[in-house]
Amino acid sequence: MTRKIISLAALAMLGVISCRNKAEEENTPEPVVPVTVTSADTTAIESFTDLNATTSYLIKNTIKANTTGYIDRVNVASNDFVKRGRLLFALKTREAKVLGNTVNKLDPGLNFGNALLVKATSDGFVTAVNVQKDDYVQEGDALAVINDAGSFAIVLSLPYELRRYVAVGQQLDAYLPDGTIIKTRAERFMPTVDPASQTQNVILRYSGSQPIPENLVVKVRIKKAMARNTISLPKSAVLSDETETDFWIMKMTDDKTAIKIPIKKGIESGERIEILSPKLNPNDRILTSGNYGVADTIKVKITNPQH
Structure with a gap:
């Protein structure tokens, strides 16, 4: 009988504890x-992709010696900006250098010792000067290299799957690293695709007056959709x-x-x-x-x- 009373008391106590815990859970505030x-x-809103592109001079003119002889005068240095027709070098043949003064003394009208002039073939920056005064050169030797200013462009490597979003004549925004935004125009697509990256080069023309250095990496925005x-x-x-x-x-x-x-x-x-x-x-x-x-x-x- 005593055991029965103890068991009933224990069950009652468990019930009280259970109800208390349930009440506490119900009263616990939600986090x-x-x-x-x-x-x-x-x-x-518009969907777009920003792609890397690189500034480049597409034409690099090599200024060559027009005769075999000696460099008599150098009138240019690397990084100079030159205009078409500017005198760059003067050359004298071996014969003119050795015999010029003697022959001219006999007959000044012959002008035998006159130097042959080499001039710039385009406007642009001189990127290399390969000779100095009194160097001996062969006809056709490279004397200097000029980046043709008129060939400046931005070369965009366009993944072929994005080809449908760019058309010849389309205007594209290019973002320079300093935050400047310039307007460019798609001029032409190159006829080959890179076999590894499957990208096609697009030539973008920039007609603004802001000077932009070669080999600068810029971002070109390709707009895909507009909502x-x-x-x-x-x-x-x-x-x-x-x-x-x-x-x-x-x-x-x-x-x-x-x-x-x-x-x-x-x-x-x-x-x-x-x-x-x-x-x-x-x-x-x-x-x-x-x-x-x-x-x-x-x-x-x-x-x-x-x-």
Whole structure:
């Protein structure tokens, strides 16, 4: 009898403890997640790709000796900018150098010792001077190299799968490393594709007056699509599964609650993503932080109350 009473008392005590724990669980407040929110943007959004391109002089003129002889005069140095027709070198043949003065004394009208002049064939920067005064050269030897100023271009290596987004005559923006944006025009496509990278070189012309050095790496923006009168959100507002097949956002239903909303996304542009469905209103508040790895419904505290 005593054992029965003890057992009943123990069961009663367990029941009391269980009820107390259940009551405590029910009274435990749900965790509140600090979040930031944003609203949907209705401005146009465009999809683009930025590709590397390199500035280059397509024509490099080699200035050659027009006779065999000695360099009598050097009138140019590396990095000089020269105009077409400027005197660069004067050459004298071996015979003129040895016999010139003697022959001219006999008959000054012969001008036997006159130097042969070598002039610039184009405007441009001199990138190399290979000789100095009194050097002996053979006819056809390279005396200097001039980058033809008229051949300046930006060479874009375009992946062939993006070929449909660029056309001859199309204007493209190029971004210099210092933040300057210049306008270029697609002039022509080179007839071959690189076998390893499967890229095709596109020649972009720049007609501005700003001096740009050779071999500068710039970014060229290729516009792929434009969506007007659309809804977009920051990339931080859009979440996905590991395979990136399902996408969703966390939307505020009141000042303290956010719920998971599956979405269908459109084009991506920089830091924004187009939302095709569901239709969002400009007044909707969407989580941009505190939204990762949470339940489908959460209690939140907005830390940027201006939204």
